[in-house]
Amino acid sequence: MAVSDGVTITKRNLIKIKRVPDLLVFTTLSPIMFVLLFAFVLGSMIDMPGMSYREFLIAGIFAQTVIFGGTWTGLGMAEDIQKGIIDRFRSLPMSSSAVLVGRTVSDVFINVISLVVMGLTGLLVGWRVRTSLLEALAGFGILLLFAYALSWVMAIVGLAIRTPEVYNNAVFMIIFPATFVANTFVDPSRLPTVLRVIAEWNPVSAVVQASRVLFGNTHPSMPASDVWPMQHPVAASLLWSALILVISVPLAIRQYKKAVSR
Template structure:
């Protein structure tokens, strides 16, 4: 009995599976898978989260008790007044400083070749970056919860109800998510995680300190005052103070449009930053080697 065999020709490539509902559904699904992968990774390295909490807690304690009676806010040098004025700035600084961690994480994945493996898979192009930024958003939210508890312990309070306070925290997280896309672009543009960390922090210090986060902007020189009043960071800080009810009596609200309409300005700034830097980051991801 003879067996006949046929020469097997090369197989055609398998079609890329499409999620039910189209490309948008597939992109969402892939992004959530990548986000879950990054959250599991964070849970297995808890020291990253712990060390990320130490710095903002130190800022709360140091600024509250070292500078609390030395800086006048609304004509008052009462430490309690400054403490409530300060907390929105500390919250905003915390969510934006997470940018450096996002950039370093993506740069580390690039350095290890993980991004190249993701690019070889049949998945949405922007899902890797979206999943990473979503995972960072979850970590930032947990950090804010812990930081808010510490703030309450040192004397910070909200005065306009829980719903407005939640809206203030939502604006803070939206700003943090927007800035994480800047970190993603930096992480894709450098060669090492160390460079991403340095590149992610070097521009954040002037952005956060030339603002209304720690001192009222009306005492700054004219040029710096205008920069601070149109700073997207300042808009979110001002919006959070308004929603938390932490603007002290007699505090002079600057005449710049973002300071007069801080909630709307904060939303607009965050949406513009997300749209612009997400497009740049996804483009960079597609061409990254």
């Protein structure tokens, strides 16, 4: 029942995209804007040893965009509570986890669309995949897995706050530092000591570095970090994603039951 109900809710959320095309338009325009702005503005000022800054940049833009895409989960939950849709779901004979599963899975599809658009835009500005197809797909898979794990965290926030306007303000106070105090746009070795340590242990940095490695967007002349997540970014990314899911999934389900019982 949980699986079938989850599939039904996923379809419901995807149908909403078709009926509200503005959502899809701005979801795709935002990553294009980020790629173009950072590639042509920062790209003209930052030098990366042995490689183009645009190749260094794209994996960071990918990660930032799918992380922002994960925030749609919490926003959708807050809107459904505010509009009374969750009360309708509560009156139906359905699994309590189906709403959360359907919301998080549908947001993965939105992120897939964003990655396709960003990938094509990146190719136009000079980004290239210099590894095999399987490695490139693994890079995209790690990005989507981490975004999916983060969407469960955002579901907890959305269910706890319950107001879309407040949720937007709260979540961006978390997302912006997490994505900027990382290796998304600059090498952590260029940061002050305290920020460098935070960036090197930031889960976002592990995901970005794993993507760069799998896309072949690294160079031996780049400064090497001696911390474990940066030396083993693929394993670190998988561990971070698994840890976030193990903690956030039961908490999100518990928060959902608490929210619908009010």
